[in-house]
Amino acid sequence: MEAKANAKFVRISPRKVNVVLDLVRGKDVKYAEAVLKHTPKAACEPLLKLLNSAMANAENNHDMDVSKLYIAQCNATAGPILKRIRPRAQGRAFRINKRTSHISLVLKEREDD
Numbered sequence: 756m757e758a759k760a761n762a763k764f765v766r767i768s769p770r771k772v773n774v775v776l777d778l779v780r781g782k783d784v785k786y787a788e789a790v791l792k793h794t795p796k797a798a799c800e801p802l803l804k805l806l807n808s809a810m811a812n813a814e815n816n817h818d819m820d821v822s823k824l825y826i827a828q829c830n831a832t833a834g835p836i837l838k839r840i841r842p843r844a845q846g847r848a849f850r851i852n853k854r855t856s857h858i859s860l861v862l863k864e865r866e867d868d
Contacts, residue, residue, distance in 0.1 A: 757827060758813030758862045762805045764834050768854035772798040772831035776858075784810055784824045784862065802858065809860045819864050828861040 765772070775798040779787035784806065791803040806826075813819040834855035841849045 756817050756819060756864065758809055758817050758819060758824075760805050760809035760812055760860045762801055762856075762858045765801050765856045765858055766853070767798050767801070767856055769831040769833050769856045771796070772802070772856050772858060775799055775802055776829045776831060779806075779826055780829055782826055783865075784821065784826065787826055802860075805858060805860050809862050813862050819862075823864045823867075824862045825865055826860065827863040829859065831856045831858045833857075 775791070775794060775796050778790055778794065779802075782790070787806060788803065791799045791806065810821055810824065813824055814821050834857045837853035837855065839851040839853060841851050843849050
């Protein structure tokens, strides 16, 4: 059994989100929660909300034991790019790309061995 949570159109680039996701991939949820709370990256705040949402989905929708959960899969893919224009000298204009992310998180229960 697995519990999923998705966050779409998060206003941070997928490259920055993947740096933080690499820290928590495959870890227990309590450890991942501690890492996200104490890591000084901008991506940690939406990821912590997403992790809490996935944990609530696992507990309430799938009757899973929260103490046995771990992050089985997590990835961030590119969402739509907000294109902005920055005025430059001599009438020129430079493009600024404000990137967005779609983040997905899958939690599973550890097997008792």
